[in-house]
Amino acid sequence: MTSSDDRSAKIMRGLQRLLADQSSSNFVDFVEVAESLMDGYAKLIKNGSPASTVALAMLGATLNMYEMLGMRSELPSLLRTVADQIESENRMN
Known part of the structure; x- marks a missing residue:
């Protein structure tokens, strides 16, 4: 697995954890869409867009x-919950 694949897998696990808190949602229903979005954003980076710009665009899309x-x-x-999870994971590493 490449580091990009590792990051994608970690993002998918994070999404799965967030969706697990939503009893009416089934993570499997979101996998195809999430993978498609990740592929699209990865293509932008591969084609030379700065990762920070792509990340900001992703956040903007979420706000929209x-x-x-x-x-x-x-x-x-x-977002506070996500930030807390990220900080907690960083402390464990």
């Missing part, structure tokens, strides 16, 4: 999606 779904007010709490 939450706005479109009328869920923007839920985003700060979700």
Whole structure:
């Protein structure tokens, strides 16, 4: 597995953990879409887009999606939860 594959696998596991908290959601339903998005963003990086620019675009797309779904007010709490998980993982490594 390449480091890119390792990162993708880690991201997928993180997504699965987040979705596990949503009792009405089945992670399997999201895999194809998530993989397609990751492939698209990886292609942008491979074609020379700076990773930081692609990451910012991904975050912007997330903000737009939450706005479109009328869920923007839920985003700060979700982002705090994700940040806490990241910091917790970093302390364990």
